[in-house]
Amino acid sequence: MPVLAAYIGYSGVSVALEKQDGSFIFQRFPYSYSGELFSSVCDENVFYTQVLECVAKENKMKLADFDVLMTGFVNFPLPDLNIKLMADVKDLLSKHEENFPVLVDESVVMTKDLVLSQVPINFLTNNEFFANVSIYPQLITRDYNDQVSLDGLIVDKVKKAGINLTSQKPVVFTGETVFKYSLALDLFNNPGYYYVKIDKNNAILLAQLIKEYNPAIEVDTSQAIENVGTFALAPGDTEVLISTALDTGQFFEIKKDSVFALPLDNSTSTKLSVKNKLIGNLEGGVVGGTLGLLFDTRVERTQLISDIKIMNAFMREIEEAVRGI
Amino acid sequence: MLAPIIRKIVENKTVMVERYLPNKGNLFVQKGDRLEPFQKLGDCMHSLNTVYFPKDFEPVKFLREKVYFQKGNLLGKVGAKKIPADENGYMSFDESTGEYFFEEMPVKYTLLSGLWGEVSDVVPESSVLIKTTVTEVDLVACTNTFSFGELVVFPNPTEILEKFYLESFVKTTEGKIVYVGHYADMDTIRKAHDLKISAIVAGSADPAGFSFAKSVNMGLGVLSGFGKLETPDHIYKLFNSVAYRHVFFHGDLGVLRIPMSGDSEENTVVKKKKAPFKVIKKVTKGQKVQVLQKPHFGKMGVIDRVSVSSIFVRFDNELGPVEIDLPNFYIIE
Numbered sequence: 001m002p003v004l005a006a007y008i009g010y011s012g013v014s015v016a017l018e019k020q021d022g023s024f025i026f027q028r029f030p031y032s033y034s035g036e037l038f039s040s041v042c043d044e045n046v047f048y049t050q051v052l053e054c055v056a057k058e059n060k061m062k063l064a065d066f067d068v069l070m071t072g073f074v075n076f077p078l079p080d081l082n083i084k085l086m087a088d089v090k091d092l093l094s095k096h097e098e099n100f101p102v103l104v105d106e107s108v109v110m111t112k113d114l115v116l117s118q119v120p121i122n123f124l125t126n127n128e129f130f131a132n133v134s135i136y137p138q139l140i141t142r143d144y145n146d147q148v149s150l151d152g153l154i155v156d157k158v159k160k161a162g163i164n165l166t167s168q169k170p171v172v173f174t175g176e177t178v179f180k181y182s183l184a185l186d187l188f189n190n191p192g193y194y195y196v197k198i199d200k201n202n203a204i205l206l207a208q209l210i211k212e213y214n215p216a217i218e219v220d221t222s223q224a225i226e227n228v229g230t231f232a233l234a235p236g237d238t239e240v241l242i243s244t245a246l247d248t249g250q251f252f253e254i255k256k257d258s259v260f261a262l263p264l265d266n267s268t269s270t271k272l273s274v275k276n277k278l279i280g281n282l283e284g285g286v287v288g289g290t291l292g293l294l295f296d297t298r299v300e301r302t303q304l305i306s307d308i309k310i311m312n313a314f315m316r317e318i319e320e321a322v323r324g325i
Numbered sequence: 326m327l328a329p330i331i332r333k334i335v336e337n338k339t340v341m342v343e344r345y346l347p348n349k350g351n352l353f354v355q356k357g358d359r360l361e362p363f364q365k366l367g368d369c370m371h372s373l374n375t376v377y378f379p380k381d382f383e384p385v386k387f388l389r390e391k392v393y394f395q396k397g398n399l400l401g402k403v404g405a406k407k408i409p410a411d412e413n414g415y416m417s418f419d420e421s422t423g424e425y426f427f428e429e430m431p432v433k434y435t436l437l438s439g440l441w442g443e444v445s446d447v448v449p450e451s452s453v454l455i456k457t458t459v460t461e462v463d464l465v466a467c468t469n470t471f472s473f474g475e476l477v478v479f480p481n482p483t484e485i486l487e488k489f490y491l492e493s494f495v496k497t498t499e500g501k502i503v504y505v506g507h508y509a510d511m512d513t514i515r516k517a518h519d520l521k522i523s524a525i526v527a528g529s530a531d532p533a534g535f536s537f538a539k540s541v542n543m544g545l546g547v548l549s550g551f552g553k554l555e556t557p558d559h560i561y562k563l564f565n566s567v568a569y570r571h572v573f574f575h576g577d578l579g580v581l582r583i584p585m586s587g588d589s590e591e592n593t594v595v596k597k598k599k600a601p602f603k604v605i606k607k608v609t610k611g612q613k614v615q616v617l618q619k620p621h622f623g624k625m626g627v628i629d630r631v632s633v634s635s636i637f638v639r640f641d642n643e644l645g646p647v648e649i650d651l652p653n654f655y656i657i658e
Contacts (some may be wrong), residue, residue, distance in 0.1 A: 012652075030652035031329050036465045037655075040335050040580050041602045047329075054327050054605045131532040131551035135465045136617055138652040143619055 001067045003213060005206040006052060007089075008032070008072030009176035010105040011138040013048065014202035015055050016210065016219065018066070026201040026224040027055055031138045044076040052081065071209050073108070085213045090115060092208040099197065100167035101204050102187070105176035106137070106150075109158055116161055148306050155186045155303050164189045172225065174199040181228065181318060182304045182311065185259075185296055188233055191279040193272070193286055196228040227266050229289035232274060234282070235299045239275040242293070244268055259310065260295040261317035264288025291318060326608040326631055331615065331655040333548070333560055335461040337585065341445060342459075342573065345452035346436055347371045356447055360438040362571060362584070366453050371434035372414070377426045379403060384416065384425055391415045400427060439473070439571035440584030459573075459582040462560060464526070464546035466535065470576040472523035472544045476583070477503045478568040502526065502544070502574050502581075504564050508553045509534060509545065518543050524574040526564075526581060528556030529623065544574045546581060549615075554623030557615070557657075606656055614638060618653040625657060 002018035012030040019025060033047045042050075049063075056063040067084045071092055093101050094112040102111050109116035129146040133139050141147055154177065158165075165171060165187055171194050173184055184196055203224035210219050236256045243249030254260050264270060266287045274282040278299075286293060294317075298310070305311050346352075350369020354360070384401040394400060394410040401408055410416075414429040442457030499521040505513055509527035514534040517525045524544025529552055538545035548556050563583075573582040606612075612628045616638055626638035629646035636654065637646035 029327060036579055037331055037463065038329070038604060039578065040461050040463050041332055042604050046602075047604055050603070050605045051327075054607075058327065058607070128532060128552040131466075131535070132617070132622075135550055139617055140650060140653060141619075142650075 002065065003069055003084075003210055003217065004052065004056065004063070004066035005069040005209045005213075006048075006072070007202040007205050007209075008048060008070070008074050009202070010073065010107050011176045013051050013055075013072075014206060015052065016201075016203065016206035017055065017059055017061070018217075019059075022218075024219050025059060026203050026206070026221075027058075028201050029055060034135065034137060036135045045078050045080055048078060049080040067213070069209050069213050071205055085209070087209050087212055089205065092205050092212070095212070096204055096208050098169070099172040099204065100165075100169040101172045101174055101199075102165060103175040103205075104154060104173055104183075104187075106133070106153070108175075109154065109163075110175075111165075114163065116157060116163065144305075148303065151180070151183045151186070151305055152303050154183065158187055159189070165194075166190050166192065167194070170195040170197050172197040172199050172204055174202050174204050176202075180305075181291060181294075182314060184228065185231060185294070186301070186304050188231060189301060191233045191235060191276075191282075193282065193284055194231045194233070195287065196231050196289075198226045198228055199224065200226070227287075227289035229264065229266070229291040230272075230286040230293050232272070232282075232286075232293065232295045234274050234276040234279060234295060234297055235301075236276055236278045236297060238295065238297050240295065241273040243271050254295050254297050256297045256299055257310070258295075258297050259304070259314045259317055260297075261291055261320065262288075262293040262295070263320070264292035326634075326636075326651060327605055328608050328614075328652070328654065328656050329604055330602075330606050330658050331463070332602065332658055333463050333557055334563060335463070335580075337458055338461055340457060340459055340582065342440060342442070342455045342457055342582075342584075343452055344436060344438065344455060346450070347434060349450045350434075352447060352450065352453060354444050354447065354453055356444050358444045360440070360442050360444065360455060362437065362439055362441065364438045366436045366438050368433055368435045370431040372428040372431045374412070375426055375428040377419070377422070377424050378408070380424065382408070382425050391417045394427070401425070437571075441586050442584070458585045460563070460567075460585055461580040461582055462526075462548070462563065464548065464576075464579050464581060465550055466530075467546035467574075467576045467579055468535070468539045468542070468544055470524065470542055470544045471574065472502065473571065473573045474501045474523050476564065476568055476570055476572040477501050478564045479504060479506050502572055507555050509547070511537065514538055514543075514545065524576075526574075529554035544576060546574065546576070546579075549623040550617075552622060557625055608636060608656065613657045614649075614654045615657050616647075616649050616654050618649050621647060621649070 005016040007014040011032050012028055014028045017025045029051050033044045053063045068081050069085045070083045071087045071089055201224045203221040207219040207221050210217050238254045241249055241251045266289045269285045269287055272286045344366055346367055346369045348369045348371050350367055352367035354366055382401055382403050385399055393415055396410055396413050398410050399407055400410050400416055412429045414427055416427045418425055440457045442455040444453055445456040446454040500523050502524045503522050504526045507528040509530040511531050511534040518541055526546045528548050529550055530547045532551045548560055567583050608631050610628050610630055616624050624640055626640040629637045629639045635648050635650050638649050639646045
C-alpha cells in the first residue's frame with residue numbers, strides 16, 4: 001500500500017504522498033485547526049481527516065488507499081484516520097543524520113539537542129496583528145513592522161536562551177514559519193561557515209517518518225528542499241579570496257557591518273579563504289545555492305530586518321545574487 | 326487550491342439549556358412539558374443585592390444572628406466612614422469568612438423559560454433542563470464567561486454614536502447582552518462595565534479593551550478579530566431580526582446562542598441543515614470569502630479569479646479585484 005505521511009504544525013499541515021510510480025509529492029495545506037473558528041462545527045479529528053481526504057482527492061487518489069503516517073504537535077485523538085505510525089518530532093529530528101535540522105515555528109524552536117519552548121507566544125498583547133494571529137494562526141503579513149515584530153520574537157527567544165547554532169553539517173530550517181533568508185541569518189551567532197537549506201514542506205521530517213515506517217522506501221527530498229547557499233559570518237573588516245579549479249581566484253574586501261552576497265551555484269566546490277581581525281584566518285571549501293555565498297560582517301548581531309539601511313542593502317544583494325546565478 | 330470554510334452562523338442546533346433558581350424554591354413544570362419564552366418555570370425568594378464588608382468593618386452592635394435594618398439606618402463604620410443601609414434588609418455574620426454582610430430584603434424571583442423547547446429533566450426545587458433549538462453565532466474571540474439576557478442591538482454606529490447609545494440605554498442595559506456595533510474601543514468597554522451590562526458583542530475590539538474585560542470578568546465577544554473591523558452583514562441582519570430576544574453568551578464555547586421559535590419560517594432551515602459539515606473546500610471563482618489581509622482585513626468579498634498561490638477578490642466598494650495571498654482568507658458559508 002502506498003504511504004501518506006503528514007506533519008501537523010502550528011499553522012498548517014505538510015503532506016508527503018506516494019504516487020503509483022513510487023515517487024513522492026510534497027504539499028502544504030497552510031491552515032491549521034483553530035478552536036475559535038471551528039469548535040462549533042467540528043473537532044480536530046474531523047478537520048484533519050477532511051484535510052487529508054481533500055489533499056488525496058486533489059491528487060486523484062483516495063485517503064483509504066494509503067497507509068497514513070503522522071507526526072507533529074498532536075495532542076488530540078485522531079480516531080478517523082487509522083494511523084499506522086505516529087512518531088514524535090524530536091525523535092525524528094534526532095534520527096536524521098545527513099543534515100542538522102532546526103525546526104522553527106511560533107510556538108517552538110527545536111533541534112536534535114534541545115527543545116526551546118513548547119509554550120505558544122502570548123499573542124494577546126496590544127499589538128493587533130499578534131492578537132489576530134492568536135485567532136488565525138496561519139496569517140502571513142505584508143506589513144513590514146509586523147514582520148519585524150514576529151521574527152523578533154523568534155530571534156529573541158533563541159538569543160535569550162543563549163543558543164548558538166553550530167554544525168559541520170548543512171543546517172536545514174524546517175517547521176511552519178514562513179522562512180526568510182534574513183531570519184535564517186539572524187539565528188546564527190558564532191563566526192564560521194554554515195551551509196543553509198530551507199525546507200518549507202517539512203520534507204526532512206516526513207522522509208524520516210517514512211523511513212521509520214519502512215526503511216526500504218526511498219524518498220527523494222531534493223526537489224522539496226531549497227539549497228540556499230553558504231553563510232559566512234565574519235564580524236568586522238574582512239578580506240576574502242575565493243578560487244575554483246577552473247579560475248585563478250578572486251580577491252576582495254568587505255567592510256564591517258555589511259552583508260554581501262556572491263552568486264555561486266551548488267554544482268562546484270569553491271575554495272574560500274577569509275582573513276578577519278576578530279576570528280583570524282578561515283579556510284575551507286564551500287558550495288553555493290539560491291543565494292550563493294553570503295558574507296555577514298556585522299559586529300553587533302541585532303535583528304537584520306529591524307535595520308532598514310542594512311536590510312535594503314541585503315535585499316539588493318539577494319536580488320543581484322539570484323540574478324547572477 | 327484548498328481552504329477551510331468558516332460558518333459564522335450555525336443554524337438549528339439542538340442543545341440542552343439549564344435554567345435554575347438562585348435559591349431553593351418552587352418549580353411549576355414537569356418532564357415532557359412544551360415551553361414558550363414567557364412561560365414561568367418557577368419562583369423563589371431572593372435578595373437582589375448582597376454586600377460583604379471588609380474585615381475592619383465595625384458593626385453598630387456585636388451580632389451573630391440576622392438583624393433587620395431599615396433603609397438609612399446606620400449599619401456600622403469602616404474607619405471613620407459611616408455605612409448606612411441602602412435598602413431595607415438584614416445584616417449577618419458569615420462564620421466561614423469572618424465577615425459581616427448585608428442582604429437586601431428578599432423579594433419574589435420568577436424564573437421564565439426564555440426559550441422555546443421541551444423540559445428534558447427537573448431537579449426538584451432547583452433547576453430545569455430544557456431541550457431546545459438555537460442558532461449559534463461564532464465569536465472568534467471572547468472572554469471566558471457565561472451570561473444570559475435580553476439582546477439589545479445598536480445600529481452599526483460611529484464611536485461617538487456608540488457612547489450616545491450606551492448613555493441613552495443607561496437605565497435599561499443592566500444585565501443585558503448588547504451588540505455595540507462594528508468596533509468596541511476601550512471607552513465603550515469600560516462604560517459597558519460601569520453600566521453592569523452582562524456581555525457585549527462587537528465586530529471587533531481593541532486588544533487592550535479585551536484584556537480589561539477579561540480582568541474584570543465581563544463578557545466580551547468579537548465577530549471578526551482585533552482592530553477596527555466590520556461586523557459581517559449577514560450577522561448584523563440576524564441580530565436585528567432577533568433583537569430583544571433572550572440570548573445566551575457562552576464564552577467557554579465561543580458562541581452566542583439565540584433560541585429559535587421552531588415556527589414554520591425558522592423550521593424550514595432545520596430540514597436543510599442535517600448533513601454533516603464540510604470544513605475544507607476547493608477554492609473556486611464566485612465563492613464568498615472573508616479576507617485577513619490589510620487594508621481589507623475582516624472584509625467580505627467574492628472571488629473573481631484564482632491563481633497559483635493567491636486569489637483575486639472583488640469587494641462591494643472597490644473598482645477592481647484585489648490580490649489576497651493564500652492563506653490570508655477563509656471561505657464563508
